[in-house]
Amino acid sequence: MASPMLNGSSHSPIGTALVHKNQPSKRSLELLPNGQPRFHGCSSIKRYNIVSKLGEGTFGEVYKAVSLKTNRAVALKKILMHHEKEGFPITALREIKLLKLLSHPNILKLEEVVVERKKEENNRRAILYMVTPYMDHDLSGLLENPAVRFSEPQIKCYMLQLLQGLQFLHASKILHRDMKAANLLINNEGVLQIADFGLARPYDDPAPEPGKGGGEATRDYTTMVVTRWYRPPELLLHLRRYTTAVDMWGVGCVFGEMFKGRPILMGNSDLDQAQKIFALVGSPTEDNMPGWSLLPGCDGVTTFEQKPNALHQAFREQGSSAISLLNELLKLDWRKRINAMDAIKHPYFTQVPLPAKPGDLPRFEDSHELDRRKFRGQKAAPPPAPAGGTVGMGPNGDFTHGVGPPNHHLSGYRGGNGNYPNGQGQYGPRRDHYDGRQQVPPVYDHRNPASHGPPPHRPTWARDVNGLPPGPGLPPRPPGPPPSAVTWGGQGRAPLVREDSRGGQPNGARDTYIPSYAANRENRDRVYRGRDCEQRNDDRGDRGRYDDRREQGPRELGRRRSRSPDIPRDRDRNRETYRR
Amino acid sequence: MDLTSLSNPLVTLDQLSSSSSQLDGLSTELENSIRFGGVQLTEAAGVLLRLPQEVIAQAVVIFTRFYTGPEGGSFLINPVKDVSAASLYMIAKISAIPQTPRSVLNVYAYLSLTAPKSRMDAPSDRQRPDPESHYLTTGAYLAARTTLLQTEAMILRALSFITKVVVPHHLALTFLQTLGVLPSPPTSKSRALAGRTISHLNTGLFSPQLLYLTHQPTALAVAAIYVAAKEIGVNLPCSEWWEVFDVDREELGFLVVGLGSSRLWAEQESRKWVEGKCPLTVEEIMLEMERGREVQ
Numbered sequence A: 001m002a003s004p005m006l007n008g009s010s011h012s013p014i015g016t017a018l019v020h021k022n023q024p025s026k027r028s029l030e031l032l033p034n035g036q037p038r039f040h041g042c043s044s045i046k047r048y049n050i051v052s053k054l055g056e057g058t059f060g061e062v063y064k065a066v067s068l069k070t071n072r073a074v075a076l077k078k079i080l081m082h083h084e085k086e087g088f089p090i091t092a093l094r095e096i097k098l099l100k101l102l103s104h105p106n107i108l109k110l111e112e113v114v115v116e117r118k119k120e121e122n123n124r125r126a127i128l129y130m131v132t133p134y135m136d137h138d139l140s141g142l143l144e145n146p147a148v149r150f151s152e153p154q155i156k157c158y159m160l161q162l163l164q165g166l167q168f169l170h171a172s173k174i175l176h177r178d179m180k181a182a183n184l185l186i187n188n189e190g191v192l193q194i195a196d197f198g199l200a201r202p203y204d205d206p207a208p209e210p211g212k213g214g215g216e217a218t219r220d221y222t223t224m225v226v227t228r229w230y231r232p233p234e235l236l237l238h239l240r241r242y243t244t245a246v247d248m249w250g251v252g253c254v255f256g257e258m259f260k261g262r263p264i265l266m267g268n269s270d271l272d273q274a275q276k277i278f279a280l281v282g283s284p285t286e287d288n289m290p291g292w293s294l295l296p297g298c299d300g301v302t303t304f305e306q307k308p309n310a311l312h313q314a315f316r317e318q319g320s321s322a323i324s325l326l327n328e329l330l331k332l333d334w335r336k337r338i339n340a341m342d343a344i345k346h347p348y349f350t351q352v353p354l355p356a357k358p359g360d361l362p363r364f365e366d367s368h369e370l371d372r373r374k375f376r377g378q379k380a381a382p383p384p385a386p387a388g389g390t391v392g393m394g395p396n397g398d399f400t401h402g403v404g405p406p407n408h409h410l411s412g413y414r415g416g417n418g419n420y421p422n423g424q425g426q427y428g429p430r431r432d433h434y435d436g437r438q439q440v441p442p443v444y445d446h447r448n449p450a451s452h453g454p455p456p457h458r459p460t461w462a463r464d465v466n467g468l469p470p471g472p473g474l475p476p477r478p479p480g481p482p483p484s485a486v487t488w489g490g491q492g493r494a495p496l497v498r499e500d501s502r503g504g505q506p507n508g509a510r511d512t513y514i515p516s517y518a519a520n521r522e523n524r525d526r527v528y529r530g531r532d533c534e535q536r537n538d539d540r541g542d543r544g545r546y547d548d549r550r551e552q553g554p555r556e557l558g559r560r561r562s563r564s565p566d567i568p569r570d571r572d573r574n575r576e577t578y579r580r
Numbered sequence B: 001m002d003l004t005s006l007s008n009p010l011v012t013l014d015q016l017s018s019s020s021s022q023l024d025g026l027s028t029e030l031e032n033s034i035r036f037g038g039v040q041l042t043e044a045a046g047v048l049l050r051l052p053q054e055v056i057a058q059a060v061v062i063f064t065r066f067y068t069g070p071e072g073g074s075f076l077i078n079p080v081k082d083v084s085a086a087s088l089y090m091i092a093k094i095s096a097i098p099q100t101p102r103s104v105l106n107v108y109a110y111l112s113l114t115a116p117k118s119r120m121d122a123p124s125d126r127q128r129p130d131p132e133s134h135y136l137t138t139g140a141y142l143a144a145r146t147t148l149l150q151t152e153a154m155i156l157r158a159l160s161f162i163t164k165v166v167v168p169h170h171l172a173l174t175f176l177q178t179l180g181v182l183p184s185p186p187t188s189k190s191r192a193l194a195g196r197t198i199s200h201l202n203t204g205l206f207s208p209q210l211l212y213l214t215h216q217p218t219a220l221a222v223a224a225i226y227v228a229a230k231e232i233g234v235n236l237p238c239s240e241w242w243e244v245f246d247v248d249r250e251e252l253g254f255l256v257v258g259l260g261s262s263r264l265w266a267e268q269e270s271r272k273w274v275e276g277k278c279p280l281t282v283e284e285i286m287l288e289m290e291r292g293r294e295v296q
Helices: A016-020 A090-101 A139-144 A152-171 A245-260 A270-281 A320-329 A340-344 A369-375 A397-401 A409-414 A427-439 A484-488 A494-502 A509-520 A546-556 A568-578 B013-017 B028-048 B053-066 B080-093 B101-111 B138-158 B169-178 B188-204 B217-232 B241-245 B249-272 B282-295
Strands: A048-056 A061-067 A073-079 A112-116 A127-133 A184-186 A192-194
Touching: A048 A073, A090 A127, A090 B080, A139 A184, A139 A245, A152 A184, A152 A192, A152 A245, A152 A340, A245 A320, A245 A340, A320 A340, B028 B053, B028 B080, B028 B101, B028 B249, B028 B282, B053 B080, B053 B138, B053 B169, B053 B188, B080 B101, B080 B138, B101 B138, B169 B188, B169 B217, B188 B217, B188 B249, B217 B241, B217 B249
Parallel strands: none
Antiparallel strands: A048 A061, A061 A073, A073 A127, A112 A127, A184 A192
C-alpha cells in the first residue's frame, strides 16, 4: 500500500508472509512478485517536469510544470499539510471534491492530485499537489498590464464566459464565495476560467430560476467570505441567509473593473467598503434594499449618509446597455440582483459590438514574471496570499473588524492571486511596496480613478531595487519581524496574529506592513474568508501556520493590490492620509 | 452533497476479479466475511457517533472501495479497524458534521470490546463495559491518531481523492413519490414500504457482491423499491416503470436477487462466528487462515 509499508528489508514474496506474523508491519505483501508495488494510488510528481516556480500562496507553492505524458503545461499547487491534528486539510478536501465534480469549459479543471515523496524525510509525510491546466494570465494581472487594454467585444467575451461558468456553478448548487478578478484565469486562447474553490461550498437552497434573481435562502451561512472589495452589501451588513447573488455582486465588480482597469470599490475597512458601495449605487432604503435595516449592520453601524445612485455618472463613458447590466449586477437588493442565466440574456451581449469569440482575442505577452525574477536574481515572488478562506476555522467574529482575513489553503492556485501566470509586473509592484516604502514612488498613485484603462505602470524591473536582499531568497525584510504574520493572518489564524501584535509581542508585522500602504496608497483588499458556520466548533485554522508565515510572509507584501489581509487598526488610523 | 450529478464511479472488471487480500492468500469466502465485519463495525461506529445514515453509508462505500481490486488495500496489511475509522473520519470531515479524531477513536476503542450483536443496543448497566477498559490514555490516543491520519492519507491516495459517494436513499424516496405510492398523509402501508425500501438499501451495503460499487444509485433505488413493494404487497405500475429511471430489466433482475439474498447471507455470517465476531485484526485473520489450512 502506501509507502509506510514499503520500508523494511523483507521483500518477502506473497505467501511467505505468514512466517512473520508477529511483525505484520514489516511485511511487504504489497509488492508484486516482480518487485513492483501493487498499490499505485496517485501519480507521482515524477510524471511532471517542473519548469519554474510561479509563486507562493497561503496554502502553498505553485509551480509551472510540463506533463511528461501529454507535454502540456500545467500548474502544480502544493497542498500544505498544516493541520497535523486534523489530517488532510478540510478545505483542500472540499475543494478537490468540488473540482472533481465540476466539468465546465469555464471552470478550472482539476486534472489530478499527485504525490511527491522525499526519501530523506519520513516517508509518511508525502507532499501532495493539485494539478490544473496552466493558464497564462489572471484577469487582475492582465488589467494591471499597461500594454493591455480591453476592447468592448473582449470585455463582452470575458463576461459571457464568466457568466456561463457561474451559471453552471450555481445550477450545480455551489457558492463560489470568492469572486474576484484575481480568481479568473485567462489563457492565450481567450478562455476564461473560474478558479479557487477554497471558499466554495454547496448551496443548500434552490438553484436560481430565470427572472428570480438569486431566490431566497433558508439556512445560515457564514458571512466571513469574499474578498472585501468584491463583497456584496448584504454580506457587509451581515446577512446570514445569503444566496448565489453574492457571487453576482462580484461579477458586477469585475465588470466595472474591466472598464476602469482597477477595482472599482476599494474599501479599506468593512465600513469604508459599505460606504463606498453606497456612494456608488446609492444608500440603502426600504425601496432599493428591503429589509436592510433589520440586518445586524456593518461593524455596528446601521445608518448611512443618504447618497443617490451615481453609477451612471461613474460609468458615463460606457454605453447604456453596459450601465444597465452593471446596474442589475450591482443591485443592493440581493433578491432582485440579476442571476447568471438572466445576465447572459441581457441585451448588452446582443448589441453591437458583439462579443468577440475567445479564439479571436489578441494574445497577450506571456508571463514575464519569471524573466523579471531572473533578472533580479530573485526567487519567484510569492503571489499574494489569498487571504483566504477558512472554511472551518474557529468562530471568531474578529474578521469582521478587518483583521486577518483568513486565507485558505487551497485558494492558491493563483495563490497569490493570480499573479502567477502573467505577472505583468504584479509581483513587482508589490515587492516594491515593501522595500520601496520610502524609495519608490507610489506606483499606484498614477492611477486616476476616473480614467479608464490600465494605470501607468512601472515594470518591476525598472524600479529601484535597492534594498532588496541580494540572495535568491525572500524579498527584503522589513524592519522588524516580517510582515508575514499579518498577511498570513489571512487564514483562520488571523485572530491569533492579531492578538499577538496587540499583546505587544515582538511581531512587528503589522507596522512594517502598513507603510507599504502609505507609500502606495494602495489598499489591498483583504480577503475575509470566513469560516463556515458549520465548522465553527473546531479550532482548526488557528493552528500551525507559523511556519508558512515565516517562509512566505515577507513576500506577502508583494501581493497585488487586491489581496492583503487587513490590518484594520493601523490602517484605519492612517488611511485618511492616503486616501484619494 | 446535493449536486445534480447522481452517479458514482464504479469498479472495473479487473478490480472485481482480484483483490489485494486475495493476492495475500485470503480466500474469497473469508474476505467476504471480513468485509462484512468491517461494514458492521463502521455502521456501529457511525451510529454511536450519531451520524446520519447518509454519512455512514458513504463511509461504508469508501471502506469497501479501499479494499477492492488488486491495487487496493489488503485485510492482511491494512487493519479493518483503522480503515473503518479513517473512512468514517474522512467522510464526516467533508460532511456538515465533522467529528474530532478523539470522538472517532473513543468510539472505536469502545467497539473493540463489544460483540457485534450488542453493539448498537444500549447496554444495560451490568453489560456496560468498565469505562477504564476502553479509555484511551493520552499516549494511546496520540498513537491512534497518528495511525488514523496516516490511514486517511492512504485511503485518499488509493482512491485518487475521489471522495464523492452518492447514496441512493434520497433517490429512492423521490422515486416512490414519483410512482405515486407515498400518499399524503401517509398510510401504514406506505410507511412500511418506504421503511422497507430504506432497509434494503442499507442491507445492500453489506452485500458480498459489492452492489454499491457495481451499480449506480438509481439502479439500487429502483431495485430496493421493487423488492420492498413485493414484500409489503404494494402494487406498482404493471408497465416497465424502471425504464423511466434509466434501469434496464437485466440490471434490475440482478439487483433484486442481490438485495433479496443479502438477508440470508447476513444471517449466515452472524451464525458463522462466535457472538458474530468475525476475525478483524491482522492476527485474528492469520490465525483463521491457518485454521482453514489445517482443516483442508
